[in-house]
Amino acid sequence: MTLYRSFSKMQIARIFAVSRSTVYDWEIRGCPVRQPDRPGRPAKLDFEAVLDWYLTHEDTKGVSEEGLAMLEKAIRGRKDKHYG
Numbered sequence: 001m002t003l004y005r006s007f008s009k010m011q012i013a014r015i016f017a018v019s020r021s022t023v024y025d026w027e028i029r030g031c032p033v034r035q036p037d038r039p040g041r042p043a044k045l046d047f048e049a050v051l052d053w054y055l056t057h058e059d060t061k062g063v064s065e066e067g068l069a070m071l072e073k074a075i076r077g078r079k080d081k082h083y084g
Helices: 009-016 020-028 047-055 065-083
Strands: none
Touching: 009 020, 009 047, 009 065, 020 047, 047 065
16 A cells, blocks of 8 residues: 655645645646545645646646756655655
8 A cells, every 4th residue: 555645735835935825726637636535625736746746737848858857856856845
């Protein structure tokens, strides 16, 4: 069984240095969201799935491989800084 580190939309916004409304917009545009196990619970996002989606998203089209690697390193650094 694989364990995933789930984050709230607010936490993902902090990690990716965007607003919470941007994360909601990403969801509309296809960013993977894990639906809650029970009604009334907030949806969660798996960091690795969101990062993969983000790095292949249209906003990063035309960015060099080196640029994508730097972007990924910065995002992972913010995650580690804020959430370990």
